[in-house]
Amino acid sequence: xxxxxxxxxxxxxxxxxxxxxxxxxxxxxxxxxxxxxxxxxxxxxxxxxxxxxxxxxxxxxxxxxxxxxxxxxxxxxxxxxxxxxxxxxxxxxxxxxxxxxxxxxxxxxxxxxxxxxxxxxxxxxxxxxxxxxxxxxxxxxxxxxxxxxxxxxxxxxxxxxxxxxxxxxxxxxxxxxxxxxxxxxxxxxxxxxxxxxxxxxxxxxxxxxxxxxxxxxxxxxxxxxxxxxxxxxxxxxxxxxxxxxxxxxxxxxxxxxxxxxxxxxxxxxxxxxxxxxxxxxxxxxxxxxxxxxxxxxxxxxxxxxxxxxxxxxxxxxxxxxxxxxxxxxxxxxxxxxxxxxxxxxxxxxxxxxxxxxxxxxxxxxxxxxxxxxxxxxxxxxxxxxx
Numbered sequence: 001x002x003x004x005x006x007x008x009x010x011x012x013x014x015x016x017x018x019x020x021x022x023x024x025x026x027x028x029x030x031x032x033x034x035x036x037x038x039x040x041x042x043x044x045x046x047x048x049x050x051x052x053x054x055x056x057x058x059x060x061x062x063x064x065x066x067x068x069x070x071x072x073x074x075x076x077x078x079x080x081x082x083x084x085x086x087x088x089x090x091x092x093x094x095x096x097x098x099x100x101x102x103x104x105x106x107x108x109x110x111x112x113x114x115x116x117x118x119x120x121x122x123x124x125x126x127x128x129x130x131x132x133x134x135x136x137x138x139x140x141x142x143x144x145x146x147x148x149x150x151x152x153x154x155x156x157x158x159x160x161x162x163x164x165x166x167x168x169x170x171x172x173x174x175x176x177x178x179x180x181x182x183x184x185x186x187x188x189x190x191x192x193x194x195x196x197x198x199x200x201x202x203x204x205x206x207x208x209x210x211x212x213x214x215x216x217x218x219x220x221x222x223x224x225x226x227x228x229x230x231x232x233x234x235x236x237x238x239x240x241x242x243x244x245x246x247x248x249x250x251x252x253x254x255x256x257x258x259x260x261x262x263x264x265x266x267x268x269x270x271x272x273x274x275x276x277x278x279x280x281x282x283x284x285x286x287x288x289x290x291x292x293x294x295x296x297x298x299x300x301x302x303x304x305x306x307x308x309x310x311x312x313x314x315x316x317x318x319x320x321x322x323x324x325x326x327x328x329x330x331x332x333x334x335x336x337x338x339x340x341x342x343x344x345x346x347x348x349x350x351x352x353x354x355x356x357x358x359x360x361x362x363x364x365x366x367x368x369x370x371x372x373x374x375x376x377x378x379x380x381x382x383x384x385x386x
Contacts, residue, residue: 021142053105120317216342250302278304
């Protein structure tokens, strides 16, 4: 029999690994430019490979965990991330680098989806609260790489630091080896027809499209806020990066608080309140010409975005418990599509009408999420009454 607290710890460590995966490439780009002498186009291709890898991993993890369970999946994925980080640290071939970037993206996508599905499976009536706490560890992993590089590069090389980060992932892998995980849900074989039938579940798809906009605007703000402060407010690039950290800080702190609030207040109420905070603060940022108000707005946007994934994934885990892994795969792939399309669309619009107006895509997306959630909420309230 597995121990819930130990398994939850394992999921949190897995999520920390995914945070490392998601920020590693951006943090080491200066090293890659110097080491391989690549162009910005080549760098862009690496980012695309990372995204494709994450999306591929997100697609396949669900049926795998439903059929075979979590342990082997988490161990193999951690091993791939370790190999990828060590290979990046000591490799010399750009072709091999491309393969390694794809591998850590793929493994990160598997771990991200698997960790969320695992927490949903073991949490019973506190799914959203525990998923919110899980998200805090993603933030720790995401911040750790640039923090370590920024503080240690004066004493150590990129290769040494990256290799050490790889050893952290190896330690997490060893932890996975010695604990028990929940048994597979479908030991007798994966029900293919039932799994494919989830693609026809309109409620599940609506959950997915809420996360399409959620993922899209999270990445849009994270990708374009520094350029907004630099171009629209004339803030130096190094200061703009520092101010952006308030956005991630708001997201992390809010998820920490939500881990408590979601045990006391209905997830729907929390989510709608966060939508309101995110909408108002995004308008504040768009209209602001003052760095103080902009940074405050970014912090509050992070707070407002905090409930999206934990609450929606909590509902998915509750309503589709029999094939929760597969259901999570579907909504994660839809979410990742939003994370790819909306930041790109923001850039296209910015070329025509300017970055300030292009960021209107954020409050517009929040309105879409609000409408979609009201539709879904009406459906599951009706189902409950039945």
